[in-house]
Amino acid sequence: MIQQVDIAIIGAGTAGMSAFNAARKVTDSLVMLEGGSYGTTCARVGCMPSKLLIAAAESAHQMQLAPAFGIQLTAGYQVDGKAVMQRVKAERDRFVSFVLQDIAKLADDQRIDELAHFIDPNTLETTSGKKIRARNIIIATGSRPAVPPMFEAAGDRLIINDDVFDWDDLPESVAVFGPGVIGLEISQALSRLGVRLRLFGRGDGIGPLQDPSMKTLAHETFNKEFPIMAGNEVQSITRTDGGVAISFIDNQGQPTTETFDYLLAATGRKANLDKINIEAAGLKLNERQQPEFNPETTQCINADGSPSHIFIAGDVAGFRPLLHEANDEGFIAGSNAAGWPNFKPKARRTPLAVVFSEPQIALAGESLAQIQARLGEEGVVVGSMDFSKQGRARVMQQNQGLMKIYACKKTGQLLGTEIFGPRAEHLVHLLAWSIQQKLTLKEILAQPFYHPVLEEGVRTALRSAASQLKR
Numbered sequence: 001m002i003q004q005v006d007i008a009i010i011g012a013g014t015a016g017m018s019a020f021n022a023a024r025k026v027t028d029s030l031v032m033l034e035g036g037s038y039g040t041t042c043a044r045v046g047c048m049p050s051k052l053l054i055a056a057a058e059s060a061h062q063m064q065l066a067p068a069f070g071i072q073l074t075a076g077y078q079v080d081g082k083a084v085m086q087r088v089k090a091e092r093d094r095f096v097s098f099v100l101q102d103i104a105k106l107a108d109d110q111r112i113d114e115l116a117h118f119i120d121p122n123t124l125e126t127t128s129g130k131k132i133r134a135r136n137i138i139i140a141t142g143s144r145p146a147v148p149p150m151f152e153a154a155g156d157r158l159i160i161n162d163d164v165f166d167w168d169d170l171p172e173s174v175a176v177f178g179p180g181v182i183g184l185e186i187s188q189a190l191s192r193l194g195v196r197l198r199l200f201g202r203g204d205g206i207g208p209l210q211d212p213s214m215k216t217l218a219h220e221t222f223n224k225e226f227p228i229m230a231g232n233e234v235q236s237i238t239r240t241d242g243g244v245a246i247s248f249i250d251n252q253g254q255p256t257t258e259t260f261d262y263l264l265a266a267t268g269r270k271a272n273l274d275k276i277n278i279e280a281a282g283l284k285l286n287e288r289q290q291p292e293f294n295p296e297t298t299q300c301i302n303a304d305g306s307p308s309h310i311f312i313a314g315d316v317a318g319f320r321p322l323l324h325e326a327n328d329e330g331f332i333a334g335s336n337a338a339g340w341p342n343f344k345p346k347a348r349r350t351p352l353a354v355v356f357s358e359p360q361i362a363l364a365g366e367s368l369a370q371i372q373a374r375l376g377e378e379g380v381v382v383g384s385m386d387f388s389k390q391g392r393a394r395v396m397q398q399n400q401g402l403m404k405i406y407a408c409k410k411t412g413q414l415l416g417t418e419i420f421g422p423r424a425e426h427l428v429h430l431l432a433w434s435i436q437q438k439l440t441l442k443e444i445l446a447q448p449f450y451h452p453v454l455e456e457g458v459r460t461a462l463r464s465a466a467s468q469l470k471r
Helices: 014-024 041-045 045-067 081-104 147-156 182-193 212-223 324-336 368-375 390-393 425-434 442-446 455-466
Strands: 001-012 030-033 114-119 125-127 129-139 141-144 173-177 196-201 229-230 234-240 243-249 256-260 263-264 267-270 297-303 305-312 351-357 360-365 380-386 402-408 414-421
Touching: 001 014, 001 125, 001 324, 014 030, 014 081, 014 324, 030 129, 041 081, 041 351, 045 081, 045 182, 114 129, 125 263, 129 324, 147 234, 147 263, 173 182, 173 243, 173 256, 182 212, 182 351, 196 243, 212 402, 212 414, 243 263, 256 425, 267 455, 305 324, 324 390, 351 425, 360 368, 360 425, 368 380, 368 402, 380 455, 390 455, 402 455, 414 425, 414 455, 425 455, 442 455
Parallel strands: 001 030, 001 129, 129 305, 173 196, 173 263, 196 229
Antiparallel strands: 114 125, 125 129, 141 267, 234 243, 243 256, 297 305, 351 360, 360 414, 380 402, 402 414
């Protein structure tokens, strides 16, 4: 017997739940299939537990800064690793429980706790052999850490970021591979909590930063807290009685071997498509074997180039793998599937990304390279601001970093920004909102700026860009 529904959603993460809630406003003929853990990547192993670990690390770091403010810690301070991880897990479980409560509210006939794969473009089959035929299907299967084969030599000491948040205590040492968002955040947090750490990477990449001067400054800044092996050749990885021995060429060009308790692979993520028989969906796949789709409709493209009845949303789509984007994509996919075949494209919000390191990293809008490709090198002005000279930042002893502002030289419209500095998570929102509203530098500068605040630094960068506009 085949179950007939209007909409089938594969995956119950952020995108899947958003799609379900949007579609349910129009039809009750839908089903959600999930064969893994409920609770969303963000709540279980992503955004929330990582920020809990970072919060503990920031508290410890403030203790280290206290003497510079004239506050002497005569008795010192001690990091209780077990207590740190107890709070991380307890609060993590609390966030997960909220998601589980939403899942529990789903009707029994609208939820199937099994993996599902395509038999044909309109039919899914679960692990127990149940078949679901749907008018529309939404793929929201998420992603998982990608672990290079060379790391398998670490054996049982090879971990991913998911494993960190199940620790009962902090280890003595960790080697982190991958200076992207996850690797950078976890590396700094563990280091500030007293864990001996090295961060290995290739080239000059650090987080999502693209500006060369910011990359250089970021490497210099983070290297003061923990060593970053940028582009250093790793010669071997060996599981030993003492942990994981890593042989590499250090920053002075010398062969070095160090042993760590764990090797943490933070080397990117891969879309969860390998278990759903995506080939049977009849879709056009890109070079990464992910379905090609229209970001403004989330509608996939058939192998013959025609629009498909299948939609894709969240990390599995690979467009902007961030929670707020997954939520948006899920809403678009669910709404469009429910309104099939009548729906309209929905403009996506201004790109926005934040790394919760210290200094923080934040980007909004288009990158300089994207703007130059569109307007030419002469069509853009770049404003800058040095946080080392910013008053409020100096008061807080957080005066490290740079800010870049990108605007159209002809119109003065703000197009993008890149920030490496204190409280960038707040500053970038002001600029993202301004970009979304298509404001010009003149219009933004006409807004009020209090004194003394970090936002005065934003004004400095805006003025720097505005001074280069055509008169």
